[in-house]
Amino acid sequence: MHRIRLLTALSAATVLALPLTHATPSLGADGRAAVPEPDYTITAHAGESGPEISDTMYGVFFEDINYAADGGLYAELVRNRSFEFLPVDNRSYTGLTAWTPRAVGGGAGTATPVNDGSRLNERNRTYLQLSLANTGGGTYGVSNSGWNNGVALEAGKRYDFSVWARSDTAGGTPLTVSLRDETGATAYADPVRLQVNGDTWKKYAGTFTASATTDSARLWLQGEGVGTLRLDMVSLLPEDTFMGRENGLRKDLAEKIAALKPEFVRFPGGCLVNTGSMSGYDASSAWQRARAYQWKDTVGPVEERATNANFWGYNQSYGLGYFEYFQFAEDIGAMPLPVVPALVTGCGQNRATDDEALLQRHIQDTLDLIEFANGPVDSEWGALRAKMGHPEPFGLTHLGVGNEENLPAEFFERFAKFRAAIEARYPEITIISNSGPDDQGALFDQHWAQNRAAGVDMVDEHYYNSPTWFLQNNDRYDSYDRNGPKVFLGEYASQDNKLFNALSEAAYMTGLERNADVVRLASYAPLLANVDHVQWRPDMIWFDNDQSWSSANYQVQKLFMNNVGDRVVPSEASGKVIEPKPITGGIGLSTWATSVAYDDVSVTAPDGTELFADDFADGDAEGWSPLANRGTWSVVDGAYTQTDATAQDTLVRAANITASDYDLELEAKKLAGAEGFLVAFGVKDSGNFYWWNIGGWNNTRTVVEKATNGGKETLVAREGHSVETGRTYDVRVEVRGTHVRLFLDGQLFQEFDDDQVTEPFAQVVTRDEATGDLIVKVVNAQADPAVTRVDLGVKVASRAQMTVISGDPEEQNTRTAQPIKPVTSTIRGVDSSFTRTFAPYSVTFIRIQTR
Structure with a gap:
């Protein structure tokens, strides 16, 4: 067990709400300051060896999102340099854009x-x-x-x-x-x-x-x-440019990435990989735009490379192409890790090709890619690499096939064909599969079952969740099969760039390291964001046309990536945790790009006692107030209706349910638009609530999401479900403490239990075998200082180097100020057993020399 539970009355929301406090030591009988009683203990077994940490443990993931390539990492200063901006890229574009x-x-x-x-x-x-x-x-x-x-x-x-x-x-x-x-x-x-x-x-x-x-x-x-x-x-x-390269990279951005000391670079995406048309360029037909990213479009003379409609709503020039990606990885001492499409689209498109000839062409393109990276100079694609200025092989060892597919059966059928062809010619290549877009659910389970049954080498997991999720799931990989496929955590982040988000990720990273025998690679995502062109946040590095700045998340990632260690030292910790509380609060109605009519809303106790009711028969909705200033809400024909079919993320709230057990019932009817309807409960404010998203993701799935301080996480999902326009649905949400059952038209549709413990204190100890140092890594993601007894079980030097990142949990780095940064000092009084007070809202690394 990772940690002993000691109960506390704090709720998950209280972690952010408590003021910054510091312990004042009491005086002993001799008048000296007494050592405070520890709140936590860390017991390390320095004489034992835990899992070896992969030399590719941490890396970076690059995707051309947020204008990360053109106008970003790629140093070209001219926008729309070849006059290829067109309305197919973005409706506002013309050939004269810029x-x-x-x-x-x-x-x-x-x-x-x-x-x-x-x-x-x-x-x-x-x-x-x-x-x-x-x-x-x-x-x-x-x-x-x-x-x-x-x-x-x-x-x-x-x-x-x-x-x-x-x-x-x-x-x-x-x-x-x-x-x-x-x-x-x-x-x-x-x-x-x-x-x-x-x-x-x-x-x-x-x-x-x-x-x-x-x-x-x-x-x-x-x-x-x-x-x-x-x-x-x-x-x-x-x-x-970076390293003085022609057609090179913007120096300050590349240097910030290099300073992370990443062990791999995953490229070129994300959703760029498996969206759009999978067909290639055909000179005999009309010029094809919105193609999936295909590596052969991106190599050779720059003026002969394609441009393409970027999935994220702009044009991409491919001036930064596969050769430049390989070269950059080599320049910073990282392993190149390209990802190719498996001919199953993802990111909401959900199509699979049945064109066998097209599939075989993509398989051959993948074999050609490996030849481009590793082949001799007298091979076709190795010769092109040499002509571009790099006769030596790039040393490709890992390759991803596919990305976040929502059609697991269709994906794996095609993945198996890629895998067989690659293994037949290049058996030394590690081929990476994936587990879809979520951290759990039926699709996730199906992906993993297929991967395990086929003995896949490695599986790429992606998830973006709230900070609370990361503090509740430190032990996620404790239960993974040690003999099954290894994990590549290719994309993860906690949905904001505040210090508290970075600390929640730091706490989670201690669990990644503790499970280094399962988790072999991990990369935060996304990497870059142009502050004036943002499609996704949070992001690790932000920039404009002449400045760049590092987020709090970057500072934490850099601290871990520069101090990995070679092997985990077995350790245990005990101390306070935060127990779950019943789901209470307001109820809410919401829409997303859809017009919906709601009626006959009621909340009752299990014994039938009415806690709230509104049938809107009097023509008004006085008990309801907007939490998001979006949409057009009014009573129409005796129902509370949101009439704007384009408005997104609308939310109105009523009541304040303090009971731990209750039933929310209502009628909902979709009138027009792209999706279904959303019913909220446990509403605290606009950033903290639960909602049942019925017919979300373009009316393709039904999901329960939990919002915590603005960040959302999926609690349960059901794929392939859609809502019919004009049909009235009976909705019931049955809350019993932390357990929730959800009924649609009287049938149990989904259920979940939000009963996970939140652990604001986390730790891991690793060993640097080159120096013999122990690296004690401690995260305290709460308002109270953490007085901690550390037992190392081995003689150590009395002085050590300590690096701390701490501050206001709501603070973040910006263009004008970067308050979140590491502070390094030398500390004394270290011994085989010592007490240390870890600051509120902090991550601390202590490098200790062993004798």
Whole structure:
């Protein structure tokens, strides 16, 4: 057992509510400060050996989400450099997105994105046509706003410009390229002057040296004279990229990732991998967009790579492609871990291909990928790797097939074919399967049953839950089969970037390490977020066009990743925990992109005593108040109705049920929209409640979610269930303490028991075999200091190095302030047995030398 339970009256919500307090030592008979009685004990058995910790234990997961690639890790400063932004990527896009036509000094002309036979190549189809009419002098052209409404420059730094161009004007067209402000009045570098000659595509280049520092420059391109000037692949890259690489990575972001010392890099996604069309590019058909990420689209000369509609609602250029991912992993000493589609879509799309030829093509593409990474220079794909500048193999050892599929049977049928083909040719490759998008439920169980039965090497688990979930599930992997597939925890986070979230993840990571014989790889997700383009939060590293900052979660991850150790030292801990409390509070009605009518709402005690009732017969809903300022609620035809079928996350509340046992009953009817209806109970406020989401996820599943301080976790799920429009459903929620049964039209539909204990104190001890150090890792995710007796069972040095991250649990790092950071000091008085008070809301690492 991981921890002895000592009961306390604290509730889970109280963990955040208590004030910061510090213990004041009492005085002993000799007048000296007495050692306080410990609240916790840690007993380590330093003479024994626990599980070996994998040398790939912690890594990073990169997905092009939140503009993480273009405008982020990829150093390109020009947005929409090849004029390929189209409405299929985002409804607001045009070929001139981020570009502004400019006439200077009386110049004239037109700027038009064109896709015709004069294109640069079949994969780079749209170009900019400048029809120049500068008959009275002056120039005409365009300017580019860069990312985050500005091109960032640093005084003294060099920037390489290039463009592919052609001109139909005899004698050519002079083209002036400059870095200026929005008005054009202020120059930030001497201009680059080019002469575009001939009506065939050629690459032209030049270099700027910035004369000033700014985050709001524009790249100006101005043509002289008359005629047609065609431009494509307009690029501006800093020479000062990470490791000085051409077509390289933004230095500050890459350095922050490298500072984590990740042991692997998982790429290119997530939902990018298994969404969209699985077909490839076909030059004989219309240009295909919204394809699943396919590695062959992303290699070779940059101007010949595809662009694609990103699943997260924008365009991705593939300037950062598979070669660059492999190279980055090598540069930071990490193992590359690519993930390929298994031809079963996920992330809400839920389709499986029956095209055997297409499946076989993807299997061959995967074999070709391994050859690209590891093959000799005289092989087809090894030769391409060498031509791109890396004749040595990249040393690929692990490969993921598929990502978060909601169709486990269809997925595994296809996965088995990938696996057989890979093992036949490359038996040394570890092939990673997955367990779907949730941490539990029928789909999760089916995925795992298939993986176990087939003897799969490793299974990729993903989950995003509340901090409370992480504090309640430290022992998740204690019960996993030690002889079954190993676990790759490929995506996890606690749904915010506050210190308390980071501490809950830290507590959970002690459990990952304690179970290092099962959990072999783990990576927080997502990695990067452009502060002005956010599709998902929380994120580890935030940035704008010239700054980046580390979240509290980053600081915790870095502390663990830089102090892993080689082997777990067996240890036990005892102390206070937080016992569950009955589910009480208000009741609520909600909708998500759906119009719903609710009626005959009642709450009764088990003996029939009425606790609340509203049939809306009087035409009003005075007892109800909105907790989210969304949607349009009113009484219509004797029912409380939310009429806006586009509004998301609406919520109204009534009553305050203090009884531990009660029944909530009502009628619900979907009127229009994409989903079903949501019934809430145990409502404390807008961030703390339970709701039964009937017909959620585009009307494909029914789930009970628990919200804690704004973060949601799934308690129970049923797949394949949808709600009919116009049909009235009888809904009943039966609450008995922490046990809940849910009935739909009189039939038991789902049930759960929210009875897990919350453990705000967690620990693990590991050994660094190179130095002999013991690393004692302690998390105290509560308002009280934790007076702790530590028994190591071995002689140690009296001085040790201690690193602490602590602070206000609601605090987070921002662009303007980063209060959450580690503090390292030397402590004395360490012995084989010693007492230490761990600060409120803290994670502490103590490195102790053994004698």
